[in-house]
Amino acid sequence: MNKIECDVKVELPDLRHYMYYHKYMRPTGFIELIAGLLCLVFGIYNYAKIDTDYQPFMIFLIFFGFYFLIFLPLNTFFTAFKQFTLNPTYKNTYHYLFDKKGMTISLEDDSATLEWKDFYRVLDNKRSIVVYISRYNANIIPKRELGEKVDALKALLRANLPARKVRGL
Incomplete structure (x- = not known):
């Protein structure tokens, strides 16, 4: 995908x-x-x-x-x-788009794109997939919000990121 x-x-x-x-x-x-x-x-x-x-x-x-x-x-x-x-910001719903370029986050009229090379780290734990932008700043993507897209997102992240930046996927 x-x-x-x-x-x-x-x-x-x-x-x-x-x-x-x-x-x-x-x-x-x-x-x-x-x-x-x-x-x-x-x-x-x-x-x-x-x-x-x-x-x-x-x-x-x-x-x-x-x-x-x-x-x-x-x-x-x-x-x-x-x-x-x-x-x-926690009161809002964010729209995430993962594609060939990277990750695009949209909120109402604003959007920002993070290219794959700029990801600091991606972590998969029991409840969420955490995309670190820096050592201490991260985007939390709860798995319950992803539904059946969890495995597809994991595969996309593994395919586009080097192994040293991916943990638990």
């Missing part, structure tokens, strides 16, 4: 999934989770066993465990909500 068109509206769960994936699939996100688990387990396990001089340190470790495992994921959750509600 040489041309694929779809209309996409990103919903809050799509944005939230993207933000969690973007954060926790990087080494820093993984380190946060491991550090949180280690702090929590070590702090709770040793709180009662260690001399009272070290108990404030164990409380400190337990606090950091909760910080990494509870606060930071909740912060990402509410950041996604804030970004979704304050950014008017």
Whole structure:
């Protein structure tokens, strides 16, 4: 298939999934989770066993465990909500056209074309296909919006992009 068109509206769960994936699939996100688990387990396990001089340190470790495992994921959750509600672009439906030239995104009267050579990376995860324009800017295309065009879009992306720019397709 040489041309694929779809209309996409990103919903809050799509944005939230993207933000969690973007954060926790990087080494820093993984380190946060491991550090949180280690702090929590070590702090709770040793709180009662260690001399009272070290108990404030164990409380400190337990606090950091909760910080990494509870606060930071909740912060990402509410950041996604804030970004979704304050950014008017999420209220609109975008029209995507994938063809021989690349990807054209249209919204009402405006449109922009990104050539295949200018794609930073394309990522396929459980809920969406994410087209990165730069390291931190991406277009989220939920698979539920694509319907049966998902496999055709994956094939088109694999055919037009080098293997190093395609992940999970």
